[in-house]
Amino acid sequence: MLQRFGIILLCLFLLGACGVTKPKGHLTKVGLLVPETINDQVWGTRGFEGLLRIQSKLEVDVFYKEGMNSEYVVERAVKEFDQKGVNLIFGHGSEYAEYFNHLSSKYPDIHFVSFNGEAKNPNTTSLNFKSYAMGFFGGMVAAHMSKKNKVGVLAAYEWQPEIEGFYQGALAEKNDVQVSIEYVEHWDNDMKAIQIADKMMDQGVDVIYPAGDGYNVPVIERVKERGLYVIGYVSDQSDLGESTVLTSTIQNVGKLYEIIAEQFNKGELKSGNLSFDFQDDVITLGKFSPLVKKDFVQKMKRHIQTYKETGKLPE
Incomplete structure (x- = not known):
């Protein structure tokens, strides 16, 4: 059983031997x-x-804590990290932006990094995936592959840019496609998400985009049971079934973490809100199902390349 507080040593997990020399930096x-x-x-x-990835690339000690779901426990964890000499902390979610804005002034020697929030202090940074385009391309694939001309987004919250992106992408690929949009209003409510997915499929939706990282796996398993299709979310989910997962909209969090740590180590990490997209190679589409014809896959790759070069999406 994983401990709530862990120290992962590079020599144990990745090199199998100790004695490496840490690079100089911040x-x-x-x-x-x-x-x-x-x-x-x-x-x-x-x-x-x-x-x-940070541990491997930069050869530093790393720590993690799970169940950090309130400002009280976060404040205690930050204090422990500070005592251990940590000077870069990632809060893996949007809720940490507010926590870090409150805490960061007490720890001027630590830089605090969160996701999808608003960083207000000099030693805080918020990372934002520009997810409209990934949703757009996912919507194109969904509309193209729908046999009943009905696709659906099963989103966590209304503010997610990928929802509107999916809707517009589906219409760009097939202007008469019907797009259903439903909200779970939570990242992790598996039961509610599955109930909504069943309702969508009962109404004829045959491609679903489960845009919630906590419930998308059980939703994919339910869709698989019914012989229909999904667009994967956050990670490449083709391993859950190539005949079910048509492709995935990937946010490469690991690579982004490495980029941010390297910038901090060089003294180049900016405070405030930073955005990342396909052009930064941290957002991509995943492996395509064998069910998707090769000529359409090539078409999608050309569209993505054009977007990376010009910022323009298909019309």
Whole structure:
């Protein structure tokens, strides 16, 4: 059973031997806070993988704490990290932006990094995936592959840019496609998400985009049972079934963590809100199902390349 507080040593996990010399730079040790667990196989796992990438690339000690779901427990964890010499902390979620804005002035020697929030202090940074385009391309694939001309988005919250992106992408590919949009209003409510997915499929939706990292795996399993299709979310989910997962909209959290740690180590990490997209190679489409014809896959790759070069999406 994983301990709530862990120290992952490079010599144990990645090199198998000790005695490496750490590179000189601003970075000393790194901490990660996750709201639930690192074992969810989606968002939390991606954060942990990012932590290991930093450990491997920059040869520093790293720490993590799970169940960090309130300001009280976050404040205690930050205090512990500070005592251990951590000077870069990742809060793996949007809720940490507010926590870090309150805490960061007490720890001027630590830089605090969160996701999808608003960083207000000099030693805080918020990372934002520009997810409209990934949703757009996912919508194109969904509309193209729908046999009943009905696709659906099963989103966590209304503010997610990928929802509107999916809707517009589906219409760009097939202007008469019907797009259903439903909200779970939580990242992790598996039961509600499955109920909504069943309702969608009962109404004729045959391609679903489960845009919630905590519930998308059980939704994919339910869709698979019914012989229909999904667009994966956050990670490449083709391993859940190539005949079910048409492709995935991937946010490469691990690579982004590595980029941010390297910038901090060089003294180049900016405070405030930073955005990342396909052009930064941290957002991509995943492996395509064999069910998707090769000529359409090539078409999608050309569209993505055009977007990376010009910022323009298909009309």
